[in-house]
Amino acid sequence: MSYNLPVSLSDMFKSVGTSQLLSHKVEEKIEAAIADGRFAIGDKLPSEMELCKQFGVSRTVMREALRMLSARRLVRIEKGRGIFVATPSVASVSDPMALYLHLNRGANHALDVVHARQLIEPPIAAEAARRHTEEDAERIVANLDMLKACEHPFEKLSKLDMEFHVLIAEATHNPMMPLLIHPIQQLMPKIKTGVYYAVDDAHESAVEWHTAIVEAILDRDAKAAHERMARHLQVAEKHIQQMLSAEARSNGQKG
Numbered sequence: 001m002s003y004n005l006p007v008s009l010s011d012m013f014k015s016v017g018t019s020q021l022l023s024h025k026v027e028e029k030i031e032a033a034i035a036d037g038r039f040a041i042g043d044k045l046p047s048e049m050e051l052c053k054q055f056g057v058s059r060t061v062m063r064e065a066l067r068m069l070s071a072r073r074l075v076r077i078e079k080g081r082g083i084f085v086a087t088p089s090v091a092s093v094s095d096p097m098a099l100y101l102h103l104n105r106g107a108n109h110a111l112d113v114v115h116a117r118q119l120i121e122p123p124i125a126a127e128a129a130r131r132h133t134e135e136d137a138e139r140i141v142a143n144l145d146m147l148k149a150c151e152h153p154f155e156k157l158s159k160l161d162m163e164f165h166v167l168i169a170e171a172t173h174n175p176m177m178p179l180l181i182h183p184i185q186q187l188m189p190k191i192k193t194g195v196y197y198a199v200d201d202a203h204e205s206a207v208e209w210h211t212a213i214v215e216a217i218l219d220r221d222a223k224a225a226h227e228r229m230a231r232h233l234q235v236a237e238k239h240i241q242q243m244l245s246a247e248a249r250s251n252g253q254k255g
Helices: 018-035 048-055 059-071 090-103 109-131 134-149 154-170 176-185 188-198 202-218 222-254
Strands: 075-078 082-085
Touching: 018 048, 018 059, 048 059, 059 075, 109 154, 109 176, 109 188, 109 202, 109 222, 134 154, 134 202, 154 176, 154 188, 154 202, 188 202, 188 222, 202 222
Parallel strands: none
Antiparallel strands: 075 082
């Protein structure tokens, strides 16, 4: 089957050019060398000129490849010192995933998010109860204290709420848990801000359930931590439903 596109559409995309193709190939090969363990975290890569020689490419191509690797936080470029394999962070992995989830949100986005959390977060809370350290406990309690003291703005409350759940994931000391929860939690501030505007007792409820979850974690009561997180997220779903109803009423009045 063939399509006869108008000239304006058929001419929309141009060749990317050899130089850009080469820079992507160089980027992929350096990334593969890091992934395969040929370069460890903190290792210094060959100099830019040496890399140019090894790959047989121009400095323009190499600099573009390194720029892309640096933007993705795979390498860090230190002026006067060289190019080093960067220490990976949760953000470097989860930020692109959060963007993907945000861009592909559907009509039931807020409910999809809380339903995913209901599947994932109760077991995480239970594991945090089992494995948290004193330092973890201090960070979680400090976050709870800030949530209790803060009433406005709602945007700050929402960020504290997100941080609370990320801290619990970190307290499991399983590196996979923050990777799972962080991109989902990055979607929460906007949703939670809407909840705070729509539900009068949302702050009071957050303090109540966060306190209950913290008490279970500090007591190393995994069963209670699981149950309280599950109940907290059931209440969160109820609040989201209230928010969506309020938005529907508001849109109906505007219409």
